[in-house]
Amino acid sequence: MDHLVLLLLLLLWSSGLQAEGKLNSTESVRLVGRKSRCAGTLELKREGEWRPVDIKYYYNSGWTLKTAAAACRELDCGSAVSVEQRDESSYRYMWGIRPDCVHSGSALRDCASSFSSRSILGLVCSDSVRLVNGTSLCSGRLELKSDQSNQSWSSVCEADFDQQDAEVVCRELGCGAPSVLQGALYGEGEAPMWSKEFQCGGNESTLLDCRSSGSDRNTCSPGRAVGLTCSEPVRLVGGDSRCAGTLELKHGGVWRPVGGYDSAWTLKEAAAACRELDCGSAVSLEERAESSDRSMWSIIPDCDLSGSALRDCAYSYSSQSILNLTCSDSVRLVNGTRLCSGRLELKSDQSNQSWSSVCEADFDQQDAEVVCRELGCGAPSVLQGALYGEGEAPMWTKEFQCGGNESALLDCRSSGSDRNTCSPGRAVGLTCSEPVRLVGGDSRCAGTLELKHEGEWRPVNDYSGWTLKTAAAACRELDCGFAVSVEWIEESSRRSVWWIRPDCVHSGSALRECASSDSSELIPGLTCSDSVRLVDGTSLCSGRLELKSDQSNQSWSSVCEADFDQQDAEVVCRELGCGAPSVLQGALYGEGEAPMWTKEFQCGGNESALLDCRSSGSDRNTCSPGRAVGLTCSEPVRLVGGDSRCAGTLELKHEGEWRPVGDHHYPDWTLKTAAAACRDLDCGSAVSLERKEESSDRAMWRIRSDCLQSGSALRDCASSFFFPFILDLVCSDLLLQPNISWSSSMDGVSEAQQQQHQEEFRVFKGSTFTISCSIQPQYPGGSFQLSFTSSTSAINYTQPAVNHSADFLFPAAEPAHQGSYSCVYHVHVFSHNFSSESRQLSVSFVGVRD
Template identity: 30%
Template sequence: MNEAAVVCKEMNCGDPVKLSGSYGEGGKPTWYRVSCNGRESSLTQCSLAQYDRTSQDRTTEASVKCTGNVKLSGGLNRCIGRVEFFDKNQWGTICAESWDVNDANVACRQMDCGSTHMITTAAEYGHGTGPTWNTQIECSGTETSLSQCNQRPFGDRRCNSTSIAGVICTGGLEVRLAGGKDECAGRVEVRHGDVWQTVCDTDWTMSKAQVVCDQLECGKIVDAFGSAHFGQGVGSVVEASDSCFDNATSLQQCSRSGFREASCGHDHDAGALCAAQIRLVGGSSQCSGRVEVYYKGQWGTVCDDEWELANADVVCRQLGCGHAITAPKGAHFGRGTGPIWLDNVECVGVEAALTHCTHPGFGANNCGHGEDAGAICLGSLQKPQITLSPAPEVNWGDRVEITCTVVTEQLGGTFTLKRSQDAFKMEKYSENEVATFIFPTVDFTQTGSFFCEYQKKLPNQVIFYPQGNIADLSIAVKLEKPSLSLTSPHAMVIYSPEKISVTQGNSFSITCSIHSTYPRGSFYLTDSTLNTSKAMPAFGHSIFYLAYFEFPEIDYKNQGEYSCVYKVNISSRSFSSEPSRSLQVTVIATSSQVALGVVVGGVVVLLLVLVIGYLVWRKRRWGAGSLVQFSNRFGGAIKRDTEDMSNRAPDARDQDSQVTDQAHSRGLEDPNAADDTPVEGVPEDLPGRVCYELEPLFLS
């Protein structure tokens, strides 16, 4: 083994892998017996002794298979790890500052590990024990070994010690797709150790196929095939069990522990078709822009070599953006960054994904980002927008402008204004993104739901943009509220009074007026109290119209609450304004009628006073009674109310009283006179007769 190591080292081919094997006869060579300790840099430094071989000698020629000058270390298997390059009799790591997928593809191919699944640049697999070569390796991706790639030193600058190149080759994964156009389409094969096995299509589903696509970082599953769609494989066939294809972790576990063998043959080999995720960047929407592909955890661009409309059509359909309109080249949407994943892509136009078209492989290109390809899809065509000015609802006779606007990559097209209710259509060509349609004076025939269309003519086709949204135009007759004013008999005008009193028989007029653009209308003076109205044609000019309502001799029947309404007929339709502010009219009597009322009222008051006076006098007369003083046989007397009698003329009854008083007075003066002087006798019933003859007796 030491001798083999020296040979590989001297040939700059790395380490020995295999010592036996037949590589043919060497003719008639001189035979040597070689003995090395493994530290020599050349066989000439080892112990050499000539060996004479006889015809019966069964000694064979020595042979060795070396690893080559590239190996992967620190990974789970020989196809995963940090990249080490053998030079100057020692292994050293490669600086990752210029490490890309093209370099990694050459390394994987040189080691018979398939193609690149992912590159690493941050010492994920350790730093190693040897030096880091301060050399930039620049491969085109078509070389068979890293030794064939261009190598140049960094110059005065040293490589960052933490930047160590690494790679995961597809041969180091737990699963791969074989027999397809690329590593994202083909027959499903799983690895156990160094042995690859196919998968039976029994129980093979889209969800299990998606696990494979995810593990390979190939995007979304497009289809899960069976019946050896991508050809029959070799070796053993295993089951597509749920325990192994549930997720990436379960797949890795089965790869280490082993899969369950299936009973079906290779005519039932399962397959999968994955599609790398794509996007359009830098355009006006998600359906136009620079084409970018997501592969192995990184977004990259597509070179425009062989880029045609059929390629763009596949891109548009994969993104759900309809068909392609154009396929711009030359970084039309700006230069991208990152790797250029695809070049020389040739699509028929029916492929389900861009990566299913013919191409040299991911990362194989000879382009720069100045050649980034793009696509403009039909789905990216924006609906033309519509605006109504001055507003969606306008007055009859107004000027209306309808503007159509579109966002487009290429200017110069025809706008069409249509109405959904009928065959109305107006067209206008515009070199920019806007076209305006003007209606100088609208009427009711312009009412409707309008929308815009846009189309652009290309040399070999006409591009029809999607129909725009609908905007409703309504035309109305808006009348202001009229004004009501009152003209007095002396031609004095009172504007907007709330109430007024008018003398019966006087004349006055109510004026109705309005500011309106609609002539030939009529005013209606309405009395809400009696629910009556009177019409007068309006007169005026320009925008001011009025009418007079005359009352030559107002009467009480004209009392009420009045308001004005303006009505006009336009296009056989009648329109009315709101009622004006109301005016309450009260009719009052004339001045002569007032004077007569005052006289009559005075006479009535005078008569009332006389009646009241008479009643008072009569009450006092009947209530004033007389008292007569009588002399009784005992010499007593009843005192008469002299105060009342003093005011009355004496009559016969008074005289009798006087006689009695005199006789009584003499009796008082002479007590003995009653015996000496004869006195006329007083009748016994004198008091009763007096009471009978006189008024009833009242004591007051």
């Protein structure tokens, strides 16, 4: 009986654990302290304890309405209406929630970690109404929950809902006035249909406060579920037009400015705000300092750029820095690769919010100069119809007649008569140059990097630690070749500079789009190669070779493999600051569309640049397809001071100098980062990573781990820094592959060949055979494991390695010996265990020999 009682207790305990493991999300999260279950202080239960949620846990980013919306869904409440901060008098343990984890779809409880704070999150969700499947929190299909005890939501039929009802819903959700009311705009959904007609006056606080018809509706035509879009409460104030001024957001009935410092806004983020305001392109962005801190909205850039509305991405904080934004009133470039390129669209009437394309026949170079200047871009570089698609905008009907000096396109004269038609594919596509330059160097491709904005040239700040990967983007934008070096230039005092966000540049955006105003005494000096580059490679030191011989002619030429040899490759790799050439093969990195260089290079191998080499006098007229030079230079990286080339202090060579890779007091390197370094060294996986403290800071290389983990080479991700720690790394690929061979008493010796497929040999019943394992001498000792597998069994035999080999004797062959064999060499070195496996050998049994 005691055993039965014990078994019952164990079963009850086990079921309790399962219940805890499958805890319903609404049983682990709640809102407390208000009259409604959908408003109050957000609390989370974990490890049996209820604690409040901290509002500013992750990198001081704060809770946005987008994050709050996930909490409201988990609580089975409606839409997120507001997020508030309440500061307690002293610190206590709370739960910190990672927003990125929540946005991925995980439950709050799975994204929580213990944290000490005094800033508590207050959250208000709508009790009974929500918008689902929309593009922002203020748009979607309308759903209603009339009975809180019944947790089902109902769609609303368009026939039972009008503009006054929509005004109530938008106000209840904290959004702006309704702008679109259309059935099935956001899908039909599977919710049941609300069965009565609403009769709101328009001033009610909630939809359920409105009167409704007494009789139920039995049917609703397909495609008639209410789709509602409320306007986003955002504006620009204090400027010369509705598209310029201080950026403000309305929340809780109060307009507050958007702050600049904490958000690190760039023109790319500003462009999203201009689109939301239905203005044109982002022209300028500046921060204005206030005399004291006040409550503002901070916008999380990553959220804004993901397509979410500004309101969804905002959280409350205090700052002295206010954002002033200027968007173009009446002109914009759309569908381009950057803010300064795209199909030209125009809005002539501000009361009519529609945009018109412009016909190429009505637009010339002088008109383009005006547009580029109006948008704060450089001079026009490409003007071509249909370059950026046709779009669905109506066509502007008059010809522009600009002098070229006007401030805006609509200041230009235009023809008196309207144009009735425009041929397909003739909508104006315009590319303006980006205002960026290098000054003070020996050529136009070397010097201090400067950017022009608002008519002013300023240097770019190096505070973020520019890597060669970031510099390569700048070189491309300058139509120079290849990023060769980045160095710090320290000035005597701070001055106004542009700070460039590397992640923004790496996404393909122009430098100007990724710039925000800053002050610093550190600026980068950048050197690009003038006349040679590698394109379409896997790193900066690999790719198809292209050459520009004439700086006045900006076209690049591919080089024919027949005109290029190993000595030429050595010159190119040295010119680009890379290691020695390792692969030289035609079409390795594609053919490209560049014209072909027509002369043969005749380098001695010691020249500084490819164009310093002699070349043949006669031109080559043809080059066989697939013969454009593809070149891979080795990456100048090594491990030194260890017992093998795959262990030791990590060093990187740049500008002819080897320096160690460093780390700071708060370690940035992990084994995951180290694994990328091991791959770069062709040394397999990372086994261990150790930080070794130096007596004082010295010049080292800092490797950006996010850059390295994205697949870039170590050199591409390096920037110069002073660090107190150097990195010692051990990688796993230390051993050569063992050999496997066999011998038989009847057949003599036959060694298994190193082929891609299995080597097979046949043995006769009763014969003696031996399988031998060996490895080239690298390390003393170790052991061999002969691994045998068949359809019915798996057996391992182990022997110590004697003179780096071991023999496994089988006195009499039997059918049970049929299967696959491999040798695995094991050795303990550098305080770690390593192993390496041979090819497989297949043994088959053929009976008794006659």
